[in-house]
Amino acid sequence: MRMPTPRDSARIAVLAGGIGGARFLRGLVAAAPDSQITVIGNTGDDIWIHGLRVCPDLDTVMYTLGGGISQERGWGREDETFAVRQELAAYGMEPTWFGLGDRDIATHLVRTQLLNAGYPLSAVTEALCTRWQPGVRLLPMSDERAETHVVIDEADGTQRAIHFQEWWVRHQARIPARSFALVGVEDAKPGPGVIEAIEGADIVVLPPSNPVVSIGTILQVPGIREALARTPAPVVGVSPIIGGRPVRGMADACLTAIGVETSAAAVAAHYGARAGDPPGLLDGWLVDDADAESVPGIEGLGIVCEARPLLMSGPEPTREIAAAALALAARLRP
Amino acid sequence: MRMPTPRDSARIAVLAGGIGGARFLRGLVAAAPDSQITVIGNTGDDIWIHGLRVCPDLDTVMYTLGGGISQERGWGREDETFAVRQELAAYGMEPTWFGLGDRDIATHLVRTQLLNAGYPLSAVTEALCTRWQPGVRLLPMSDERAETHVVIDEADGTQRAIHFQEWWVRHQARIPARSFALVGVEDAKPGPGVIEAIEGADIVVLPPSNPVVSIGTILQVPGIREALARTPAPVVGVSPIIGGRPVRGMADACLTAIGVETSAAAVAAHYGARAGDPPGLLDGWLVDDADAESVPGIEGLGIVCEARPLLMSGPEPTREIAAAALALAARLRP
Numbered sequence: 001m002r003m004p005t006p007r008d009s010a011r012i013a014v015l016a017g018g019i020g021g022a023r024f025l026r027g028l029v030a031a032a033p034d035s036q037i038t039v040i041g042n043t044g045d046d047i048w049i050h051g052l053r054v055c056p057d058l059d060t061v062m063y064t065l066g067g068g069i070s071q072e073r074g075w076g077r078e079d080e081t082f083a084v085r086q087e088l089a090a091y092g093m094e095p096t097w098f099g100l101g102d103r104d105i106a107t108h109l110v111r112t113q114l115l116n117a118g119y120p121l122s123a124v125t126e127a128l129c130t131r132w133q134p135g136v137r138l139l140p141m142s143d144e145r146a147e148t149h150v151v152i153d154e155a156d157g158t159q160r161a162i163h164f165q166e167w168w169v170r171h172q173a174r175i176p177a178r179s180f181a182l183v184g185v186e187d188a189k190p191g192p193g194v195i196e197a198i199e200g201a202d203i204v205v206l207p208p209s210n211p212v213v214s215i216g217t218i219l220q221v222p223g224i225r226e227a228l229a230r231t232p233a234p235v236v237g238v239s240p241i242i243g244g245r246p247v248r249g250m251a252d253a254c255l256t257a258i259g260v261e262t263s264a265a266a267v268a269a270h271y272g273a274r275a276g277d278p279p280g281l282l283d284g285w286l287v288d289d290a291d292a293e294s295v296p297g298i299e300g301l302g303i304v305c306e307a308r309p310l311l312m313s314g315p316e317p318t319r320e321i322a323a324a325a326l327a328l329a330a331r332l333r334p
Numbered sequence: 335m336r337m338p339t340p341r342d343s344a345r346i347a348v349l350a351g352g353i354g355g356a357r358f359l360r361g362l363v364a365a366a367p368d369s370q371i372t373v374i375g376n377t378g379d380d381i382w383i384h385g386l387r388v389c390p391d392l393d394t395v396m397y398t399l400g401g402g403i404s405q406e407r408g409w410g411r412e413d414e415t416f417a418v419r420q421e422l423a424a425y426g427m428e429p430t431w432f433g434l435g436d437r438d439i440a441t442h443l444v445r446t447q448l449l450n451a452g453y454p455l456s457a458v459t460e461a462l463c464t465r466w467q468p469g470v471r472l473l474p475m476s477d478e479r480a481e482t483h484v485v486i487d488e489a490d491g492t493q494r495a496i497h498f499q500e501w502w503v504r505h506q507a508r509i510p511a512r513s514f515a516l517v518g519v520e521d522a523k524p525g526p527g528v529i530e531a532i533e534g535a536d537i538v539v540l541p542p543s544n545p546v547v548s549i550g551t552i553l554q555v556p557g558i559r560e561a562l563a564r565t566p567a568p569v570v571g572v573s574p575i576i577g578g579r580p581v582r583g584m585a586d587a588c589l590t591a592i593g594v595e596t597s598a599a600a601v602a603a604h605y606g607a608r609a610g611d612p613p614g615l616l617d618g619w620l621v622d623d624a625d626a627e628s629v630p631g632i633e634g635l636g637i638v639c640e641a642r643p644l645l646m647s648g649p650e651p652t653r654e655i656a657a658a659a660l661a662l663a664a665r666l667r668p
Contacts (some may be wrong), residue, residue, distance in 0.1 A: 051447035081417050087440030093447075102436045113385035131425050205409030326351050
């Protein structure tokens with residue numbers, strides 16, 4: 001049987017977080033080299049640190065697709081050094097737990113300088129990408145600041161909110177999260193081109209990014225969820241959960257906080273079926289072979305579902321996963 | 335003959351530029367370990383670069399006395415790396431000629447963050463010194479921005495002003511300077527403690543710093559020259575010119591621009607005698623043995639002058655130069 005494939009010039013919109021999203025995107029670029037890919041990147045993880053504006057997810061996408069990423073860590077630059085961080089610690093400057101590398105700092109210096117000069121984050125991101133040539137159009141979800149904070153319990157029974165990065169990097173998501181608050185999102189607008197990319201897409205893809213603090217964050221920007229509901233393009237997702245565990249990162253801690261089970265089926269149900277009532281996000285969903293038994297239940301929600309290997313263990317398996325997502329989308333709207 | 339020496343707790347005020355001043359200060363601390371030394375540092379060389387506030391002279395003093403200086407270069411940090419600079423160049427960010435090291439950048443990040451938080455440069459400098467413990471009180475000449483610009487000729491016969499660092503670092507002072515302009519100085523006030531340090535000193539020292547763009551810049555801050563005229567302390571200087579050449583740096587290019595010959599005697603005459611008419615700055619002046627023949631002429635101006643070795647070729651010779659300056663001061667006011 002000949003699988004339907006997207007036409008070469010397909011316009012593909014992808015909502016992406018950091019490492020998982022970036023690796024999937026590398027596979028997508030390989031699977032559809034002539035397509036026009038627009039990435040709507042999560043900026044809820046962004047942080048001002050030591051006076052620098054850091055956009056971890058945008059940079060991970062940019063470095064990964066631009067060939068500058070540390071393959072070993074999955075974030076930050078290859079051949080990285082940490083002289084500045086060591087010196088900042090010697091000055092007693094908090095926080096010391098954030099992994100600011102020297103090469104990486106140059107990116108933040110450029111960004112901070114341009115932001116302070118009045119350029120919006122979208123223009124700054126485009127400027128940074130002129131160096132990295134990621135082969136996709138990389139758009140921040142919003143030019144406005146909307147930062148994820150995590151509500152945690154204190155020893156005395158009270159609660160307080162800490163920046164997502166403090167919870168994620170410093171505490172490795174080991175402190176139970178009561179909830180997440182996207183501070184500032186009510187005043188945020190989708191970044192320039194975001195709505196147009198979703199509405200004008202031939203295919204929309206949700207890669208195996210964190211459903212709560214990556215994809216979930218992007219969906220909270222007023223107007224983006226509505227654009228996904230409206231787009232004529234099929235929306236297909238790739239499960240970030242394999243056999244009840246996150247492919248990478250600590251998505252389980254995030255899902256638990258919002259009362260969603262860490263399983264491919266539960267995430268599909270959380271996103272919901274566009275055909276469902278109330279309408280959700282997904283037309284199609286890829287799960288790993290390890291979760292094949294959940295396919296009938298997911299299809300029962302009104303989401304076309306396929307099981308296949310989803311471990312992004314290298315460039316070729318990742319390209320095949322992306323190709324499978326595109327093929328699923330093509331099947332949904334040939 | 336027993337040389338008079340300053341009492342142990344002598345209050346010494348020093349006007350200092352960068353490398354030459356810092357090395358002299360290291361000798362002064364060794365020569366008078368129990369004295370209270372206040373350094374009034376030149377900030378006319380300061381520059382905003384890549385969004386960071388850089389204070390080359392303050393940092394050179396701080397690093398030199400705090401044990402962090404590159405011995406080889408005389409500026410910047412030892413064991414320095416330049417990853418950030420290399421990356422900024424890869425982004426096409428100008429200027430690329432300024433030697434921003436990675437370790438050094440941490441200092442500028444701390445400073446910039448504190449300045450942007452509203453702290454004055456004097457408080458920021460004090461905060462940085464809590465790490466470096468330079469053994470002196472380091473005061474910026476002013477908390478206000480007053481930046482040295484250099485007027486140069488263009489090929490078409492017009493003139494333009496460039497930042498001092500562009501002239502000094504990028505062009506290595508090879509473009510003839512028409513004049514220097516200390517932009518903003520008319521609105522600058524002496525930094526907190528500066529006037530008190532001069533007026534309350536037992537001894538004031540002008541080290542072998544650049545007479546034009548280091549000492550001369552400090553003297554332009556309204557009120558500082560008047561405080562020097564008023565102080566009961568003897569003011570002694572150490573010639574930065576030996577045998578018609580600068581000890582280090584490119585002071586000759588600066589002196590030429592203001593019409594002063596590059597000689598120990600001409601610099602002494604440029605500073606002038608406090609006892610002279612009109613009154614100048616100096617009570618005493620040390621010249622190198624190579625300039626011994628100029629001693630009578632300098633004394634004829636009303637400045638007590640001695641010739642001795644002035645090459646700061648190592649810690650011990652430098653300590654001896656500083657001790658000689660103190661002894662000269664003690665002789666002027668036993």
